[in-house]
Amino acid sequence: MSKIFENTEIAFSLKSDSELERAYFLFKMISHEPLVRIGTAAANFALKAHLPVEGLIRATVFDHFCGGVNEDDCLPVIDKMFDKGVSSVLDYSVEGKEIESHFDAAMEKTLKIINFADEKKSMPIAVFKPTGFGRFHLFQKKGERKPLTAQEQVEWERIVNRFDKVCKLAKEKDVEILVDSEQSWMQDAADELCEDMMRKYNTDIPIVYNTFQLYRWDRLDYLKLLHERAKKEGFMIGAKIVRGAYMEKERERADAKDYDSPICATKEATDLNFNESLDYILRNIDTISVFIGTHNEQSCYLAMQMMADLNIEKSDNRVWFGQLYGMSDHISFNLAANGYNVAKYVPFGPVKDVMPYLIRRAEENTSVAGQTSRELMLLKNERQRRRL
Numbered sequence: 001m002s003k004i005f006e007n008t009e010i011a012f013s014l015k016s017d018s019e020l021e022r023a024y025f026l027f028k029m030i031s032h033e034p035l036v037r038i039g040t041a042a043a044n045f046a047l048k049a050h051l052p053v054e055g056l057i058r059a060t061v062f063d064h065f066c067g068g069v070n071e072d073d074c075l076p077v078i079d080k081m082f083d084k085g086v087s088s089v090l091d092y093s094v095e096g097k098e099i100e101s102h103f104d105a106a107m108e109k110t111l112k113i114i115n116f117a118d119e120k121k122s123m124p125i126a127v128f129k130p131t132g133f134g135r136f137h138l139f140q141k142k143g144e145r146k147p148l149t150a151q152e153q154v155e156w157e158r159i160v161n162r163f164d165k166v167c168k169l170a171k172e173k174d175v176e177i178l179v180d181s182e183q184s185w186m187q188d189a190a191d192e193l194c195e196d197m198m199r200k201y202n203t204d205i206p207i208v209y210n211t212f213q214l215y216r217w218d219r220l221d222y223l224k225l226l227h228e229r230a231k232k233e234g235f236m237i238g239a240k241i242v243r244g245a246y247m248e249k250e251r252e253r254a255d256a257k258d259y260d261s262p263i264c265a266t267k268e269a270t271d272l273n274f275n276e277s278l279d280y281i282l283r284n285i286d287t288i289s290v291f292i293g294t295h296n297e298q299s300c301y302l303a304m305q306m307m308a309d310l311n312i313e314k315s316d317n318r319v320w321f322g323q324l325y326g327m328s329d330h331i332s333f334n335l336a337a338n339g340y341n342v343a344k345y346v347p348f349g350p351v352k353d354v355m356p357y358l359i360r361r362a363e364e365n366t367s368v369a370g371q372t373s374r375e376l377m378l379l380k381n382e383r384q385r386r387r388l
């Protein structure tokens with residue numbers, strides 16, 4: 001497969017010179033772990049103490065990793081990316097609010113985005129997080145098959161209704177809906193709910209996509225079993241595939257509670273699991289559609305090669321590539337320029353409320369070996385090309 005990701009002119013075509021400089025400065029900062037730790041603590045403290053730092057956060061990390069504070073705010077970013085063939089998945093990134101009114105608000109937000117997406121070709125896909133719609137511990141308890149109290153049962157019904165309302169509207173509006181995956185100890189209940197939604201709404205085309213975290217060694221078997229059930233019962237599978245974002249937490253918990261870690265023993269094992277799952281899905285593309293969420297160049301090249309080998313058109317609507325806004329533009333924009341379907345998650349929300357998301361991005365870029373240095377090298381190459 002010919003190498004396409006080195007083209008920095010295409011990768012950064014939307015960045016002005018000053019935005020390029022800001023990105024370079026930002027990734028340089030992020031590459032220093034102590035700076036990330038200090039910056040994170042200082043930002044959290046300043047926001048809690050109501051110090052006037054929102055402007056500073058907005059002009060730096062926020063604007064790099066987020067589309068705006070609300071949907072309308074994101075429109076210029078969405079339109080600009082779509083001009084280059086890259087679609088957007090608006091991601092309401094307010095996390096960790098565990099009360100009913102917030103769960104309803106998150107659902108309303110998602111419904112609004114689906115309606116919004118229905119009107120805009122640039123937003124063919126929407127997304128939500130299970131714990132945005134209900135308490136983490138209730139997912140956990142349900143998944144562990146512990147009996148729920150009468151009150152919890154009513155609470156669970158509300159979660160089911162939120163899932164159903166969103167998936168139903170997605171079906172009506174023909175907007176694909178991705179359901180993110182989280183920690184393994186709450187995921188069983190979310191998986192069951194997603195399967196119910198697929199059974200109900202994926203009857204002719206896949207609308208509902210569950211997320212398969214392939215750092216989990218049991219996920220390919222789970223996918224195959226789900227596929228058997230889907231074929232038997234006549235529904236399609238929507239599969240978002242990722243490696244997984246909670247490795248440290250998973251390992252710590254497994255250690256502390258003395259059970260086998262659900263995570264592959266090595267990075268190589270995760271990569272193999274990812275590749276085999278991709279292969280399985282693409283060979284069954286008539287019944288499984290895929291959204292490949294990765295910043296890994298090799299995974300993208302592999303998917304491109306497999307598509308070519310299996311005679312799957314680059315623009316086949318059953319295969320999408322996805323990256324996060326503010327990261328790996330060299331993958332997103334070069335894939336789009338070469339005719340593939342690409343969408344970027346565009347997080348949005350009030351500055352204060354998306355801080356946990358921003359901190360995760362900063363920490364992830366500090367801990368994922370090679371990823372920040374790769375961003376820096378590409379930005380440097382583009383600065384040189386522009387003679388900045």
Ligand SMILES: Cc1cc2nc3c(=O)[nH]c(=O)nc-3n(C[C@H](O)[C@H](O)[C@H](O)COP(=O)(O)OP(=O)(O)OC[C@H]3O[C@@H](n4cnc5c(N)ncnc54)[C@H](O)[C@@H]3O)c2cc1C
Pocket residue numbers: 179180181182211213215242243244245246247263264265266267268270292293294295296299322323324345368371
């Ligand atoms: C569009 C999009 C949507 C996403 N949605 C979700 C989601 O719903 N849920 C979720 O959990 N994550 C999600 N992620 C994050 C994703 O799971 C990864 O954390 C992130 O993309 C890094 O993986 P990679 O494939 O890009 O790159 P790589 O750099 O190739 O892989 C890094 C990943 O490999 C795995 N890994 C690293 N070291 C080891 C090791 N020693 N042993 C075993 N495995 C190892 C970890 O999963 C790590 O995150 C999403 C990412 C994208 C781009």
